[in-house]
Amino acid sequence: MSYDSVLKDAESRMEKALSHSRDMLKNIRTSRASSALVEHVRVDYYGTPTPLSQVAQISVPEPRTLTIKPFDASIIKEIEKAIMKSDIGISPESDGKIIRLTMPPLSGDQRRKYAAKAKDFGEEGRVSLRNIRRDANKEADALKKDGEITEDSHKDLQDEIQKLLKVYEVKVTEVLDKKTTEILED
Known part of the structure; x- marks a missing residue:
């Protein structure tokens, strides 16, 4: 593994985690019909x-x-x-x-229940992203230990992984906020 391959692997896995979160949120009912x-x-x-x-x-x-x-x-x-x-x-x-x-209109209780379910799926997505960060950091540590990257490169790689995590956490939050808005509106 190299510096770039660790980053590419982490980004690929984070994209899959985001896609999974979107799929899980699609299955939550709103007042609107959706295939x-x-x-x-x-x-x-x-x-x-x-x-x-x-x-x-x-x-x-x-x-x-x-x-x-x-x-x-x-x-x-x-x-x-x-x-x-x-x-x-x-x-x-x-x-x-x-x-x-x-689709019958959702009651206030149903809306809150579905919004809470959506929030849980969003949190699962964030946890998944953090686990990917942890794995990528372990790979970075292994590269440093094996002498394949320098101390400075190791620090830079960890910073890049953290930036990637923040980008994907924002994306998960955006998807979650959009779904929560759909659930809570009439």
Whole structure:
């Protein structure tokens, strides 16, 4: 490993941690309809648990309505069962060809609960970033111990890793703040 490879590895891992945080926050319900809310739902498709997005077209025709149109109409009952089993808290309405999910407005308690859940996911993201910093600093220490970098380079590398951490912590905070705003607005 070298100075640059330690930095590149840390940045790559931090980008993945940020992406994971975004994905986790997408799954939290707001008052608005979003296809991300049901994409993770797994449908029993001929005995295989398959993501809903692979067996149906998901669209948002209105701000509070999701429509799910299966590619194969014979699995509409399976899709309904999968949605009922999921933890999104919305009952599907089917006309035999299309499933509609109407998002009821969130109560104040629900908003606070979802905002707290989002905050927890944000904190998990920050902890993950700090763990990546710790690992990168260990690699930097190993480089110094092996004589591959000087004392000054070691200090510079640790400073660069810290700057990288701060940049990604700000990004996680921005994503979290945006999601919290969506949750708390009507």
